[in-house]
Amino acid sequence: NIINTYYMLKKAQKESFAVPAFNFHNLESVHVILDVAKEMESPVILAGTPGTFKYGGVKELIALVNAAAEIRNINVAIHLDHHHDLNDIKYKLDSGIRSAMVDGSALTLDENIQLTKKTVELCHRYACSVEAEIGQLIGQEDDMIVESVNDPYTIPEDALKLAQQTGIDSLAIAIGTAHGMYKETPKLDFERLEKIQNLVDIPLVLHGASGISESDIRRCIKLGVTKVNVATELKIAFSTALREYLIANPSVDDPRLYNELPKKAMAQVVKEKILICKSEGKY
Numbered sequence: 001n002i003i004n005t006y007y008m009l010k011k012a013q014k015e016s017f018a019v020p021a022f023n024f025h026n027l028e029s030v031h032v033i034l035d036v037a038k039e040m041e042s043p044v045i046l047a048g049t050p051g052t053f054k055y056g057g058v059k060e061l062i063a064l065v066n067a068a069a070e071i072r073n074i075n076v077a078i079h080l081d082h083h084h085d086l087n088d089i090k091y092k093l094d095s096g097i098r099s100a101m102v103d104g105s106a107l108t109l110d111e112n113i114q115l116t117k118k119t120v121e122l123c124h125r126y127a128c129s130v131e132a133e134i135g136q137l138i139g140q141e142d143d144m145i146v147e148s149v150n151d152p153y154t155i156p157e158d159a160l161k162l163a164q165q166t167g168i169d170s171l172a173i174a175i176g177t178a179h180g181m182y183k184e185t186p187k188l189d190f191e192r193l194e195k196i197q198n199l200v201d202i203p204l205v206l207h208g209a210s211g212i213s214e215s216d217i218r219r220c221i222k223l224g225v226t227k228v229n230v231a232t233e234l235k236i237a238f239s240t241a242l243r244e245y246l247i248a249n250p251s252v253d254d255p256r257l258y259n260e261l262p263k264k265a266m267a268q269v270v271k272e273k274i275l276i277c278k279s280e281g282k283y
């Protein structure tokens, strides 16, 4: 069953854990993520960027996740990650999506509020929960590249204004994480996160969690983060194992064979993140 993320994140907020959101692309990632989630009894969110849905097909990916969830007897949320086009979101709602992010973080505060408000009006008619973003993450996600900008971090008062004026269900914040891995150890602005948490009472979302240490993620969860987004570490685990395997076994051409170790490597990352988020047993 494909569900929204409202109750999931409310439960996480109340019980001080976070729901991991894993970016997925294909059959293999859906199987790996849902098998580990089932085994560890963890709630999980499968997140897809516009590029992912373009690659896999909206209807195809939804049908795949639906069947995979039904067979495992679990509910799962498919979440629209970094979407911003209302027509595109509407098409995906009509296709069965019930959790969406509207990313207006590159806009001015007023434009972000306008876009987010319209998205909430549309999504709530479908009982689809909405995550907005304020403040910017450096790095590349999908085909969206953000170079360094001055003061990209979330301004707590702006976060409050966005939350109050739009009726969003959760809020992605920028406190020093970036999409992708890090060249230098990231320094997160926990004081800022604390200020945001004191002002805004909806669940908070941490993007760019690949490359963030266990202790930093735990500290974020203590300060109100209820959803932790992981993409890059899954891709690296899978592709590194696949590359090594194919180089070592140049005559293997059967995907059922060459995907085996990459899937195990990806499963290991999923397991680690569930433990870090303390979502094990919280299904």
Ligand code: 13P
Residues within 6 Å of the ligand: 023, 081, 082, 141, 178, 179, 180, 181, 206, 207, 208, 209, 210, 211, 229, 230, 231, 232, 233
């Ligand atoms: P990473 O690629 O750094 O894990 O970021 C994922 C993300 O924020 C997806 O929205």
Ligand code: ZN
Residues within 6 Å of the ligand: 082, 141, 179, 207, 208, 229
């Ligand atoms: Zn992100």
Ligand code: NA
Residues within 6 Å of the ligand: 177, 178, 179, 180, 181, 182, 207, 208, 209, 210, 211, 212, 232
């Ligand atoms: Na990252």
